[in-house]
Amino acid sequence: MTPLLFSRELGNDSMHRLHSPVRNASALIFAVVAFSTSINASEPKPIEAWDRVVCIQSQVESKPDTGKLCSAFLVTADERLFLVTAGHASAETNLKSKLRYRDPDGVTQWVSLKTFFRTSTNPWQRNEQSDFAIAELPSVDGAETYRSHLSALSISLDSICTETPPRTTEIVAVGFPLAIGAGDVISPVAVVGHIASRETNTANTWGHEPIVYCSPALAQGTSGGPAFLNNQPDGELTVIGMHIGVVKDVSGAKLSKMVPANLIRDQISSHATDE
Known part of the structure; x- marks a missing residue:
């Protein structure tokens, strides 16, 4: 009987030793996962x-x-x-x-x-x-x-475009129209629109300048704001122009005007x- 009792005790002890590495491995995995989660939580969020x-x-x-x-x-x-x-x-x-x-x-x-x-x-x-x-x-x-x-x-x-994309290309104009988003908390306004023209040599007060027309017409305060290609892959940016104002006729119809990005890049x- 004693040998059997010893055998059972030995078996229990063996089982204990066999389970210990499993528990230790589980604890190690948990620690690694927890550490990884902690690192991810401390990583800064990407800038929109x-x-x-x-x-x-x-x-x-x-x-x-x-x-x-x-x-x-x-x-x-x-x-x-x-x-x-x-x-x-x-x-x-x-x-x-x-x-x-x-x-x-x-x-x-x-x-x-x-x-x-x-x-x-x-x-x-x-x-x-x-x-x-x-x-x-x-x-x-x-x-x-x-x-x-x-x-x-x-x-x-x-990321500053060298050529203006084709007409109807979807863009996002970003800025502070009517000072919206420029209060105590800065939060730029983003407006989805479309390129409406090729680069057009347009008359101005000092002669002519290349202009890209786009929609929609945006309010004062947007001048100086960039226009980005919309629906870019995460982490990618493409600036296609910069808003400088609007053009309008006697009926009140308007289009926004942009400086082509290639001029800024040059x-x-x-x-x-x-x-």
Whole structure:
């Protein structure tokens, strides 16, 4: 009887030893899964394309109660950072103007232009052919956090289209029409529309400029905002133009006007290669 009892005890002990690795393996798997989940939970959420668009708010110095607002976006080229907006909108800014944006964590932030442009009264370079302007945001002491935010929001120069897509192509125009989305919490407005024309050489006050017409017509405040191709794969962005205003006739019919993206790309490329 004793041997049998010993045998049973040995068997139980063997079973205990056999189950221990299983329990340990289960615990290890659980720990790995929990650790993996913890890592995923701590990973930052990707920035939504529309939230890469910023606005510039300026006070009219001669009218303290009057302000101006335009849309803008940022482009990175060879580790250099450029701010892009409509040419006519850039003329309404000053060093006290506030660049307002939604940072990568979704928090509303602002920084005055004089934080970056301490020695220049007019940092903008307006294009001679079209209604847009660019300004390079330099690396300056005390502005590292702001520049880091804006760099994270920037669009690669490679994502700026070199050719205007065909007519009827679906696009998303992003900006702050009627200052909507530019309140205490920055939240750019995204409007789906379509390209309506090829690049058209259109008369303006200084001669002619290439224009792409699109729908729908958008309100003031959208000038300087980019238009993206719609329905892009996750993580991909393509800027096809920048809104600068509307054209209308006596009946009230309107179309939006865009600067073709290739003009913006060419000017930034030229500036980025300058020593």
